[in-house]
Amino acid sequence: MAKSGNKSRARTDGEATRERIIEAAADTLCAEGFAGTSARSIAAKGGFNQALVFYHFGSVNDLLMAALAHVGHVRMATYTETVGNLDNLSDLVSAARSIFAEDLDRGYMKVLSEMISGASTYPELGPRIWQEIEPWISFTKGSISRVIGDTALTSAVPAGEVAFAIVSLYLGMELLTQLAGQRSSADSLFGAVERLGSLFAPFIQSTQSDGKGEQET
Amino acid sequence: MAKSGNKSRARTDGEATRERIIEAAADTLCAEGFAGTSARSIAAKGGFNQALVFYHFGSVNDLLMAALAHVGHVRMATYTETVGNLDNLSDLVSAARSIFAEDLDRGYMKVLSEMISGASTYPELGPRIWQEIEPWISFTKGSISRVIGDTALTSAVPAGEVAFAIVSLYLGMELLTQLAGQRSSADSLFGAVERLGSLFAPFIQSTQSDGKGEQET
DNA sequence: GTCTATACTTGGATAGAC
């Protein structure tokens, strides 16, 4: 009880602080960008001391990587739960639409895009960030394969390349919508994709419900 | 009056220096990223004095904006010349493919993506950068309209939204390919789009060759 | 127009008190 010298409480406090710092780091990255994110600006936003960054994480960049990984886990949980079991195209697109809106609002994509930009300045971050992104490309590829299945489309355009394109598109839209200050363009794009999906849905469904392989090109 | 005492020579030297500085700024942005680009790092790369940045451009950010605008003009000239008159889909895609490869190699896209990231740290840059991007979205939209024309596709997906998506995709691919250190993914994606284009080309061509005006949705 | 020198500010990182 209270704030006295209790071992498990002390450990708990340390963990809690770590999390506060990670939260503040992500917030600062969103608000100030990579170039504006320093141990001092993070500490100011989180209301703790600047030295804690180095005590808990060793360096600013290591903290930022921890923040990126944290955001990645949170989002992967949401995505898995929300789109992990959808098996038709229009459900997938509309789920992607609403989650992407949430990504934008909460700045999850921004944390990623700022870190990628930071990797130009600190190249040693590059491979570490790539490791955080790869699961997303795999996840996207899996979702596509599940929904599109084995149609003429996938023989012309392999799911892996579509996944790469979609992740790229998400990143690019994040950059542009932040810049233009209006996320309407991105959102109406999803509407367009939904209409496109409806156009092709019968074709995809019928081909897929046959349940079997098509030829590879 | 310096070494020649010739007025126009003096003016020429000043202009030449301005250009050297702009070149060095773009190079530094590519090599070090926004966070690593300072008056000092730019001057080191260009082999001139750090104070010249402030004499000629007033501030680092103003120099960087000048560099961005410069790169934009250079690339717009190339794009206009190369794809400005193409009127069928496969030519357009393969032209876009080779120019995008050049964009990557020479770091033109990188200058842009780094500046966009920098706008998070210096919000006053946002609108100025957006001004540089808008012409590209218009250009892309124009190219699409010219090539796709008035098909069922454009009624489902307006050219403006496709243009927004394509510019986003370019940006996103720039980020990812830099990070992964392999541009094969991006390049093979173009291959996929080319195959897709072939799939739809007959349909598009036949509809378009009927012929006429555009309608907005 | 270009360079040197310098004032001022911010940031990474550590030592040591609590």
Added chain:
DNA sequence: GTCTATCCAAGTATAGAC
């Protein structure tokens, strides 16, 4: 585990010599 104090490196920007 957290805070204060501090060192040092790097950056912006300006003044003034050439």
